Amino acid sequence: MLDVSDEVRSEIGDDEADRLLGGDHAPDTYECTSCRTAGDTMVEPTSTVLFIGDETAVLAFAHSRCIPSQVVPVSEEQLLGAVRSINQAQVPAPAQPPVPAPVAQPAPVVPAPEAVQAPAAPAPAGQAAVLGITCGLVMHGGTGHAALVVEPTGPVGRPGNTSGTDEFLSLLQDAGFQPLTDIDATPAQLSGWSVLMVMGQLHAILQPAAAGGSTGWWQAHQPLQVTDAWRVAAGKQAEVTMYAVPAGTVGRQPREDLLRVALERAAAQGQVVGASLPLAGT
Structure with missing residues (x-):
């Protein structure tokens, strides 16, 4: 049930590819590198995904329904950080109740083909969830719109709530974001919120401050590089569509068509809220 694309085969070699397909080096079960849920190479189609840094390469696995087999270039620093996260995740930790948080910070930026992400590693037990940000063009009525998809690594609750109940969407609805059922439609603009770009890089998502003006709701640890097409669309429309x-x-x-399919699936399940946010900066 394993798929090794030609580009992955060319990187790892025919011998290793054949051993994977023969089951010698492939795990029976894995955590999907896309949706982060469990997968089984024995019973469901599985993609091999090769992350390549300057000196290091890591082979990961994903549901074929999530992403196809492919090679994804990343920086050496980001790849080593991912390896450390994986190794830490494999060490059992004592069970603790989750401590959700309404606002969190992203992990380092990882560019991927056609979509740009600030992916987030799973939050350790007892720590706040982390927000992952994906930038991509999403078609609205045949026109590409610059979009951000915000997804936390775990439940996000209201301040003081330690039950582990996920209230991420309801918190955003309280702030004015609307439930979305049609990804093809442009959501209404949300007053007081904006997306901050500086010299063509994504820096922050801003929300209204209690004392007036704006304050950071999400801020990048380092400026997030976006594609030229994304930047042009955001500048032309003077706004960015945010999905949560x-x-x-x-x-x-890793690709905008797959991002669109995943968003449509989530919207059909009532799991998407969104708004159009004015663009601040350049």
């Missing part, structure tokens, strides 16, 4: 989904709903989608 609960943890584990969309996952890390």
Whole structure:
């Protein structure tokens, strides 16, 4: 049930590819590198995804329904950070109740073909969820709109709520974001919120401040590079469409067509809220 694309085969070699297809080096079960849920190579189609840094390469696995087999270039620093996260995740931790948070910070930026992401590693037990940000063009009525998809790594609750109940979408609805059932339609603009771009890079999502003006709702640890097409669309329309989904709903989608499919699936399940945010900066 394993798929090894030609580009992955060319990187790992025919011998290793054949061993994978023969089951020698492929795991029976895995965590999908896209949606982060469990997969089984014995019973469901599985893609091999090769992440390549300057000196290091890591072979991961994903549901074929999530992403196809492919090679994804990343920086060496980001790849080593991902390896450390994987190794830490494999060490059992004592069970603790989750501590959700309404606002969190992203992990380092990882560019992927046609979509740009600030992916987030799963939050350790007892720590706040982390927001992952994906930038991509989403078609509205045949026109490409610059879009952000915000997805936390775990449940996000209201301040003081330690039950683990996920209230991420309801918190955003309280702030004015609307439930979306049609991804093809442009959502209404949300007053007071904006997306901050500086010299063509994404820096922050801003929300209204209690004392007036704006304050950071999400801020990049380092400026997020976006594609030229995304930047041009955002500048032309002077706004960015923000979608928000609960943890584990969309996952890390490396291409814009796959991002669109995942969003449509989530919207059909009532798991998407969104708004159009004015563009601030350049």
